Amino acid sequence: MIVEEINMYLDTPMMFIGELWNQLLYGNQPAGWMIAGEKEVIRKVKRLQFIKYLESQYVAKNSIVIIAGNTGILGEAKTKIKDCFKNIRGGNFKNKLKVVEKQKEPGLLVNFKETDQTHLILGFRAYDTFHKDRYAVTLLGMILGGYMSSRLWTEVRERRGLSYYVRALVERQTDTGFLAANAGVDNKRVFEAVEVIMSEFKKIKEQKIPEEEIQKAKDHIKGATLLSLESSDEVASYLGGQEVLKKEILTPEQFFSKINKIKAHDLQRVARDIFKPKNLNLALIGPFREKEKFEKLLKL
Numbered sequence: 001m002i003v004e005e006i007n008m009y010l011d012t013p014m015m016f017i018g019e020l021w022n023q024l025l026y027g028n029q030p031a032g033w034m035i036a037g038e039k040e041v042i043r044k045v046k047r048l049q050f051i052k053y054l055e056s057q058y059v060a061k062n063s064i065v066i067i068a069g070n071t072g073i074l075g076e077a078k079t080k081i082k083d084c085f086k087n088i089r090g091g092n093f094k095n096k097l098k099v100v101e102k103q104k105e106p107g108l109l110v111n112f113k114e115t116d117q118t119h120l121i122l123g124f125r126a127y128d129t130f131h132k133d134r135y136a137v138t139l140l141g142m143i144l145g146g147y148m149s150s151r152l153w154t155e156v157r158e159r160r161g162l163s164y165y166v167r168a169l170v171e172r173q174t175d176t177g178f179l180a181a182n183a184g185v186d187n188k189r190v191f192e193a194v195e196v197i198m199s200e201f202k203k204i205k206e207q208k209i210p211e212e213e214i215q216k217a218k219d220h221i222k223g224a225t226l227l228s229l230e231s232s233d234e235v236a237s238y239l240g241g242q243e244v245l246k247k248e249i250l251t252p253e254q255f256f257s258k259i260n261k262i263k264a265h266d267l268q269r270v271a272r273d274i275f276k277p278k279n280l281n282l283a284l285i286g287p288f289r290e291k292e293k294f295e296k297l298l299k300l
Contacts, residue, residue, distance in 0.1 A: 003043065006036045013119040013285040014165075014184060021121040021180070021283040024109040031099045031176065055089065062093040064243055068236035099176040101125060106298035107281040110291050118190045118286030121169065122197050123180020124279040129172040129245055135258045136270040137179055141170035142217040143209060143267075144200065145181055149216075151200050152181055162186055162193045174245055179274060180281075187286055194282065194297045202300065205271045208264045222256050275300060 009016045019034050026032030036042070065085070067077050103125065127134050145152035145168030156166045166183035181200075185193040228234050229252065242249045250258070277300055284294070 002036060003039050006034070006039055006042070009034075009036065013113060013115055013117075017119040017121055017182070017283060017285050020109055020111055020285065021281070024107050024281050024283045025125065025178065026099060026101070026176075029100060030097055031173075056091075057093050059089045059091050059093050060085075061091070063088060064240060066236040066240040066243075068239065069232040099173070101176060103281075104278050106277050106295070108291055108294055108298065109281075109283040110288055110294060111283075111285045112287065112289050113285050114287050115285060116187070117164075117184045118187050118193075118284055118288070119184045120190070120194070120282065120284035120286075121180050121182045122194060122282045123169065123178055124201075124274045124276070124281070126170075126177045126179045126274050126279070127172065128175050128177050130174070131172075131177075133266070133270050133273075134172055134177075136262050136266050137172070137177070137274070138170055138221070139214070139217055139259060139262050140204065140267055140271060141168040141179055142221055143213060144168040144179075144204065146217065147220050151203075152183075152197065155200060156183060156185075156193060156196055160192070160196060162189055162196065190284070190286060190288075191293060191297065194294065198297060198299070201271075201275050205268070205275045205300075208268050211264060214262070214264060214267070218259050218262075221259055225252055225255070 009019065023032045023034075063085070065081050067074065067081075126137050131137075142150065144150060145166060147153070150168070152166045152168060156162050157164070163183045163185045166181065166185075169178070169180045169182050171178050181197045183193065183197070229238060239249055277298075280298055280300065282294060282298060288294075
């Protein structure tokens with residue numbers, strides 16, 4: 001079953017491009033490996049190895065229980081949880097390996113596949129989840145490609161008809177992060193698409209973003225956040241994710257306050273810090289074997 005899931009990803013460029021992007025950024029370390037694993041490895045793993053991993057990692061020190069919903073039954077819920085977890089294993093667990101990042105010039109990964117559309121991720125290494133400017137990166141991502149009137153959507157899709165889907169990806173982990181554009185584009189116009197996306201990065205780096213555009217992006221972040229928290233499972237995910245990664249929980253109002261403080265000069269400062277050749281990467285899947293033409297486009 002796991003092997004077939006891997007096959008599904010390999011046969012779905014829109015999904016598999018994310019795996020190639022991580023491979024390009026992080027290489028041969030856990031952050032750069034396929035989440036599902038390699039088929040050859042999966043076929044060799046034995047039941048005992050799964051059991052040992054379960055016993056070593058699923059311990060009390062590595063467990064958090066999140067309750068979201070009817071707080072009127074909180075006492076009852078706590079009692080049930082204590083009963084369910086009373087026999088959980090003790091002991092220590094193995095922490096993940098810290099990500100090592102080594103890059104001095106633009107990176108490129110071209111994966112040949114006979115596709116009807118070229119799928120790509122083009123962007124930059126950015127900040128981790130503890131960086132002081134992490135909220136500015138979130139806002140930059142929204143302005144670039146977070147909603148239907150964002151810059152990438154308008155320029156790549158609406159004005160030029162280069163793609164059906166185009167969006168910005170903002171990823172923040174405990175020790176790494178990135179800001180990138182993700183799109184599926186016309187094979188015959190892929191070079192134009194890369195040029196247009198690069199142009200949008202340059203504009204944000206060189207020109208201050210108008211206040212009206214910044215406010216629109218802030219409002220969209222607030223609206224999307226509140227909508228996402230209408231279900232109990234999303235509330236649990238919102239709170240639990242913060243507790244697991246940062247040991248600090250911000251309410252939506254506190255999060256919005258951080259976003260509201262960001263000004264045009266903050267965004268330009270962060271863009272100038274991130275949008276540099278040493279942080280730039282392009283991963284793509286499509287009917288291409290040559291790299292030279294793409295390398296020439298990775299200029300800032």
